[in-house]
Amino acid sequence: MIKNLFLLLLFVCVITACKRLPNVQGKGEAFLQGVWNQDSIANADKLLSYTQHKFKFTCDSFYVDLTTYSKVNYYADSCFNNGVWKEYAKGVYVVRNDSLFMEGDYTKSNYKQKVSGCFHTGRYVKSFYVKSISPNLIQMESTNDQRDINLALKERIVCEQKPL
Numbered sequence: 606m607i608k609n610l611f612l613l614l615l616f617v618c619v620i621t622a623c624k625r626l627p628n629v630q631g632k633g634e635a636f637l638q639g640v641w642n643q644d645s646i647a648n649a650d651k652l653l654s655y656t657q658h659k660f661k662f663t664c665d666s667f668y669v670d671l672t673t674y675s676k677v678n679y680y681a682d683s684c685f686n687n688g689v690w691k692e693y694a695k696g697v698y699v700v701r702n703d704s705l706f707m708e709g710d711y712t713k714s715n716y717k718q719k720v721s722g723c724f725h726t727g728r729y730v731k732s733f734y735v736k737s738i739s740p741n742l743i744q745m746e747s748t749n750d751q752r753d754i755n756l757a758l759k760e761r762i763v764c765e766q767k768p769l
Contacts (some may be wrong), residue, residue: 628746629766631665634700636738638764641756653677654738659755664764668695669721669729684723693719694729704731705745 643658654675671692678685695716696709711725712718713720719726733745733754742759 628769630769631697632764632766633662633698634765635683635754637698637700637743638664638706638762639758640709640762641743642759642762644754644757647753648675654679655752660754660756661762662698663762664766665697665699666695667698667709669693669707673724680723690724692704692724696729700735703735705734705735 606680632737636647638663641662646652646655646657649655650741654673655669656673657660659670659672671694673690673692675685678688684690693711693712693713693714693716695712696707698707699708707729709729711727711729712719713722732748734748736744736746736753741755745754745756746752747754
């Protein structure tokens with residue numbers, strides 16, 4: 606009797622705890638919606654390598670183009686490309702308080718899955734401390750390497766949620 610009552614109580618708890626999520630993507634953050642470019646890097650001429658970012662935020666998704674400039678060859682000669690190369694990633698993001706968390710995958714230039722090739726493959730997991738936000742400028746700091754990333758708005762996008 607007690608065993609059956611316990612199972613019934615457990616079943617009721619599980620059923621009431623579940624919440625069906627909608628079959629559409631999330632809205633994301635209104636202030637981020639758009640195309641944002643990192644137009645310059647502080648002290649770029651003094652750095653051995655640095656990466657410039659171009660972000661596109663649409664609803665709860667992001668697409669990022671990463672252009673790396675390097676004076677040092679860390680890769681195979683066929684990949685080094687005279688010290689300039691591009692990488693791409695896409696995924697979803699969330700903003701919590703003053704932090705931007707991005708999780709996705711490195712991709713090819715068409716944002717399709719990349720399973721091999723030069724540079725990064727696999728998961729793209731980054732987080733940023735958001736220092737300040739204005740309508741046309743976002744100032745962030747990478748929690749990975751503490752480098753500042755100043756993004757200028759190039760194009761505003763309105764979120765149109767799509768089915769998953």
